[in-house]
Amino acid sequence: xxxxxxxxxxxxxxxxxxxxxxxxxxxxxxxxxxxxxxxxxxxxxxxxxxxxxxxxxxxxxxxxxxxxxxxxxxxxxxxxxxxxxxxxxxxxxxxxxxxxxxxxxxxxxxxxxxxxxxxxxxxxxxxxxxxxxxxxxxxxxxxxxxxxxxxxxxxxxxxxxxxxxxxxxxxxxxxxxxxxxxxxxxxxxxxxxxxxxxxxxxxxxxxxxxxxxxxxxxxxxxxxxxxxxxxxxxxxxxxxxxxxxxxxxxxxxxxxxxxxxxx
Numbered sequence: 001x002x003x004x005x006x007x008x009x010x011x012x013x014x015x016x017x018x019x020x021x022x023x024x025x026x027x028x029x030x031x032x033x034x035x036x037x038x039x040x041x042x043x044x045x046x047x048x049x050x051x052x053x054x055x056x057x058x059x060x061x062x063x064x065x066x067x068x069x070x071x072x073x074x075x076x077x078x079x080x081x082x083x084x085x086x087x088x089x090x091x092x093x094x095x096x097x098x099x100x101x102x103x104x105x106x107x108x109x110x111x112x113x114x115x116x117x118x119x120x121x122x123x124x125x126x127x128x129x130x131x132x133x134x135x136x137x138x139x140x141x142x143x144x145x146x147x148x149x150x151x152x153x154x155x156x157x158x159x160x161x162x163x164x165x166x167x168x169x170x171x172x173x174x175x176x177x178x179x180x181x182x183x184x185x186x187x188x189x190x191x192x193x194x195x196x197x198x199x200x201x202x203x204x205x206x207x208x209x210x211x212x213x214x215x216x217x218x219x220x221x222x223x224x225x226x227x228x229x230x231x232x233x234x235x236x237x238x239x240x241x242x243x244x245x246x247x248x249x250x251x252x253x254x255x256x257x258x259x260x261x262x263x
Contacts, residue, residue, distance in 0.1 A: 002202035011079035066090035096157040097137035133171035
């Protein structure tokens, strides 16, 4: 079965214009969660994803994994209550070296910094039934680091999370989706069991567990696009473009044009 792993970033009532692609308002997010419930989707954890793939457990009829990158405080304040009201679980990937501070990595590229949740908030999220995973120490492009620095970013972030949360942490999301063979191998050596990428698509049965496909959710896209992305990872327009060659082959056998197009 193909499973959509939804990738969110920020949920806030006041999105910053320059970060609008990555931010949803609570109203839009609530409408998406309402659709998941109406369509019969049941949120599962990344542990459940692994257990289902190995045959250790059975998934619900329409499983979905909900993830949030970066650990923004606004998500804890606005997304978590919406999820909790529906009994939905989600995983929040945290930048362990910046907890309680701000998104310093956005300063150079976006000209802004957003508040990050602190350890107390993360522990309260877990007490409410949510899960926390690793998103490195400082949010670098991991593929650009030397192996020693990469090991620090992945190993120490996992250790800090485990020390603060009081339990093993097995799941990672690569910052910026940046990884290569060395980063992937380092993640496995550091004890992670999965790593989420930003490769767009549903997570299929043969999906690389250290490069899981995800479905991005953007504040610049429509509700219809969200529904389409759940089915195949693509927006409505992208889906149409993907289907067009096959449709032409069915309508025009042999690929021959119906006419020259000239009058």
